Amino acid sequence: MNKVGFEYLDKKGETIFETFLKYTDEKEKSSIVLGKILKRLLNKERMTFLDIGAGNGEYLRLSLKQIKSLKRVKFTLLEPSSNLVKRLRLTAKNFPLNSTVKVVHSTFENFTTNCQFDVILASHLPFTRDRLPAVFGKMLKLLRLNGCLIVVERKKDDVHKFRIRFKSQLMGKECQALTIDDVVEVFDEFAKDKQLSILMFSVDSELHLPMADNMQDVISIIEFFLNKKWEEFPDNVRETVLDYVRQRKGILHQTDGFALVKKI
Ligand SMILES: C[S@@+](CC[C@H](N)C(=O)[O-])C[C@H]1O[C@@H](n2cnc3c(N)ncnc32)[C@H](O)[C@@H]1O
Numbered sequence: 001m002n003k004v005g006f007e008y009l010d011k012k013g014e015t016i017f018e019t020f021l022k023y024t025d026e027k028e029k030s031s032i033v034l035g036k037i038l039k040r041l042l043n044k045e046r047m048t049f050l051d052i053g054a055g056n057g058e059y060l061r062l063s064l065k066q067i068k069s070l071k072r073v074k075f076t077l078l079e080p081s082s083n084l085v086k087r088l089r090l091t092a093k094n095f096p097l098n099s100t101v102k103v104v105h106s107t108f109e110n111f112t113t114n115c116q117f118d119v120i121l122a123s124h125l126p127f128t129r130d131r132l133p134a135v136f137g138k139m140l141k142l143l144r145l146n147g148c149l150i151v152v153e154r155k156k157d158d159v160h161k162f163r164i165r166f167k168s169q170l171m172g173k174e175c176q177a178l179t180i181d182d183v184v185e186v187f188d189e190f191a192k193d194k195q196l197s198i199l200m201f202s203v204d205s206e207l208h209l210p211m212a213d214n215m216q217d218v219i220s221i222i223e224f225f226l227n228k229k230w231e232e233f234p235d236n237v238r239e240t241v242l243d244y245v246r247q248r249k250g251i252l253h254q255t256d257g258f259a260l261v262k263k264i
Pocket residue numbers: 004005006007008017052053054055056059078079080081084106107108109122123124125126
C-alpha cells in the first residue's frame with residue numbers, strides 16, 4: 001500500500017476511507033461538536049476557512065449543517081488524494097449556498113498561498129510525530145491573528161491500540177501512531193515563545209465491523225488502519241488480527257480529541 005498515506009485506493013467505486021465511514025458513527029458524533037465550535041468561530045461575514053486533507057468533504061459539510069443562518073464564508077478545501085478529490089468536488093456543491101468554495105488538489109506541504117485564514121481545520125491527518133513541528137508551524141503562519149486552528153486526532157482509543165499493536169508486528173519494530181496528546185505537546189512547546197491559547201474537547205463514537213456480513217469490508221478497514229495490503233500480511237498476523245476483532249465482536253471504541261489553538 002502507499003507510503004505517504006493519502007493515495008486512498010478506490011475499491012468497488014469507494015475509497016477505503018469511505019468503506020470505514022460506513023461502519024462508524026464517528027463523523028456523525030464528531031460533526032456535532034465541530035458544528036458547535038464553528039458556530040462560535042464563524043461569527044462575521046466573509047471569514048476565510050482552510051480545511052487541510054478535507055477527504056470527501058462530508059465531515060465539514062455535516063458540521064456546517066448544524067449551524068442555522070451561517071454567515072458567508074470563503075472555504076478552501078485542500079485534498080491530495082486523486083480519488084477523494086473527485087468526491088470532494090461533488091460534496092462542495094452541497095456546501096451552504098451563500099458561501100464560496102475552492103477545491104485545491106495538493107498536499108499541505110506543497111500548498112502555497114498569499115492568503116491567511118480565520119479558521120484552519122486539520123482533522124485526522126496522517127502526519128508522523130517528527131513532522132508535527134514543521135507542519136503545525138506552517139499552519140500557524142497561515143493563521144490570522146485572533147484566528148483559530150482546530151486539530152482533531154484520536155485519543156488513546158481502541159483503534160489507536162489496534163494500530164500500535166499490529167503495526168508493530170507488521171513492521172517488526174515499535175510503532176508510534178499519532179494522538180491528540182502528541183499534538184498538544186507540540187503546541188505547548190510553541191506556546192513558550194508564541195502567544196497561543198489552547199482549549200480541549202473530546203467526543204466518543206463506535207466502529208462496528210461487519211464480521212458476520214461482509215469480511216471483505218472488514219479486511220479493507222484493517223488495511224486502512226494498518227496501511228498495508230492484506231496479501232502482504234504474514235499468515236500468523238492475519239489470524240491474530242482476526243481473532244482480536246472477533247473477541248471484541250467487531251466493536252472498537254473511538255474517541256476524537258479536539259485541540260483549539262487560538263493565535264493571540
Ligand atoms: C483519515 S482522512 C480524514 C479526512 C477528513 N479530514 C476527516 O476528518 O473526515 C485523512 C486525509 O488526510 C489527507 N492527507 C494525507 N496526507 C496529506 C498531506 N500530506 N497533506 C494534506 N492532506 C493529506 C488524506 O488524503 C485524507 O483525505
